Amino acid sequence: MSDLRLALVGCGVISTRYLQNAPMFKGVKITTCADLRPEMADRQAAAFGIKAKSLDAVFRDPKIDAIINLTIPNAHFEVSRRALKAGKHVFSEKPLTVQPKDAKKLVELANREGLALAVAPDTFLGPGHRMARLSVDSGEVGKVVAGTAFFMSRGMEHWHPDPTFFFQPGGGPVLDMGPYYISALVNMLGPVSRVTAMDGMGLSERTVTADGPKKGSVIKVEVPTTSLAALEFASGALVSLSLSWDVFQHGHRPLELYGTLGSLRAPDPNFFGGEIEIAHAREPWQARSSLHELCGKPNHPDDKPVFANYRMLGVADMADAIGKGLKPRASGELGLHVLDVMDAILRAGKTRKSVSVSGGIRPRPFSEAEVSSLLVSPDSTRG
Ligand SMILES: NC(=O)c1ccc[n+]([C@@H]2O[C@H](COP(=O)([O-])OP(=O)(O)OC[C@H]3O[C@@H](n4cnc5c(N)ncnc54)[C@H](O)[C@@H]3O)[C@@H](O)[C@H]2O)c1
Numbered sequence: 001m002s003d004l005r006l007a008l009v010g011c012g013v014i015s016t017r018y019l020q021n022a023p024m025f026k027g028v029k030i031t032t033c034a035d036l037r038p039e040m041a042d043r044q045a046a047a048f049g050i051k052a053k054s055l056d057a058v059f060r061d062p063k064i065d066a067i068i069n070l071t072i073p074n075a076h077f078e079v080s081r082r083a084l085k086a087g088k089h090v091f092s093e094k095p096l097t098v099q100p101k102d103a104k105k106l107v108e109l110a111n112r113e114g115l116a117l118a119v120a121p122d123t124f125l126g127p128g129h130r131m132a133r134l135s136v137d138s139g140e141v142g143k144v145v146a147g148t149a150f151f152m153s154r155g156m157e158h159w160h161p162d163p164t165f166f167f168q169p170g171g172g173p174v175l176d177m178g179p180y181y182i183s184a185l186v187n188m189l190g191p192v193s194r195v196t197a198m199d200g201m202g203l204s205e206r207t208v209t210a211d212g213p214k215k216g217s218v219i220k221v222e223v224p225t226t227s228l229a230a231l232e233f234a235s236g237a238l239v240s241l242s243l244s245w246d247v248f249q250h251g252h253r254p255l256e257l258y259g260t261l262g263s264l265r266a267p268d269p270n271f272f273g274g275e276i277e278i279a280h281a282r283e284p285w286q287a288r289s290s291l292h293e294l295c296g297k298p299n300h301p302d303d304k305p306v307f308a309n310y311r312m313l314g315v316a317d318m319a320d321a322i323g324k325g326l327k328p329r330a331s332g333e334l335g336l337h338v339l340d341v342m343d344a345i346l347r348a349g350k351t352r353k354s355v356s357v358s359g360g361i362r363p364r365p366f367s368e369a370e371v372s373s374l375l376v377s378p379d380s381t382r383g
Pocket residue numbers: 009010011012013014015034035036037040055070071072073075079093094095162176
């Protein structure tokens with residue numbers, strides 16, 4: 001099958017990683033880029049030898065099969081909707097949209113038009129979470145009864161050159177970081193059925209300290225910056241989830257699951273690699289590294305790689321799924337469910353009442369042979 005010809009829309013911070021990683025994968029080719037600010041598109045086009053075009057020209061171009069939507073969350077719906085209406089498949093950065101009703105519209109539109117819709121994160125397709133899921137599915141820790149998930153940091157204004165959107169509706173740690181944790185949990189445990197939560201805000205204003213034109217500017221915080229939630233899964237598992245940008249330091253593991261036969265520690269779902277740890281009953285913890293698995297070799301940051309960052313794996317999976325008439329693993333339906341859960345956390349936080357969540361989908365497992373088939377040079381992605 002010929003390559004899926006892709007246009008990248010939104011040429012900001014994360015676009016570089018997509019452009020760097022694209023040549024590692026079979027079946028995908030980024031030919032074009034576009035941005036509301038043409039100079040951003042021109043810069044990436046020159047750096048990566050692709051064409052810069054206007055958004056309208058991208059949507060009109062019959063030689064573009066699909067777009068990768070890397071705009072800010074508040075623009076996701078409109079950009080993805082226009083692309084689907086123009087007959088293009090869509091892979092969107094997270095969250096799929098800001099409002100669940102809009103995400104539902106995108107899923108319905110894609111299904112009606114027979115187009116693929118997929119959504120980041122694709123980190124749960126990496127070896128760390130492939131191993132964690134295999135362990136859960138094998139029954140090694142028994143039936144999962146409970147778990148904990150923590151993402152807590154001191155915000156975004158110290159590193160992102162233009163962090164305003166993180167503190168406006170559509171931003172906040174729930175919508176920004178929740179997708180990694182909730183997608184990883186749904187991949188391991190299946191859909192969420194009920195949520196309770198409480199939330200708060202550490203600071204009503206944030207000052208940008210990252211270098212760039214916005215340095216020193218003050219952002220009004222319009223969203224909760226700390227949310228503590230409890231998730232009930234359809235399987236019966238109960239997981240507490242803490243998401244915060246008010247925490248300088250802490251000592252919690254990103255994800256732990258507690259089963260009837262033992263406990264499992266899963267790696268940071270913001271990255272593709274890492275190690276899992278298993279404790280059988282009262283035996284000591286045993287670590288299993290994903291370093292030597294496909295897409296486990298650290299490649300981020302560029303100068304001193306410590307983390308595995310294989311963004312584009314989900315786009316390659318989408319291209320493969322299109323060829324096989326299947327749904328992508330990181331499907332729009334999964335993104336919609338994850339957004340429903342995040343929306344329930346925000347609503348529960350406001351009302352202090354529990355909120356039920358319906359539907360949901362668990363992605364298909366991802367075998368090593370299937371991962372390998374998407375890579376140009378599989379062995380070069382192992383440490
Ligand atoms: N920065 C990261 O490390 C990171 C990591 C993972 C995911 N993401 C996600 O990627 C997305 C982009 O994040 P970023 O950090 O690259 O943001 P950014 O602000 O650096 O870049 C966004 C770009 O989109 C453009 N844009 C905005 N609205 C547009 C529209 N309607 N049409 C066309 N272009 C438009 C902006 O001009 C800007 O160049 C977000 O959804 C974010 O959650 C970011």
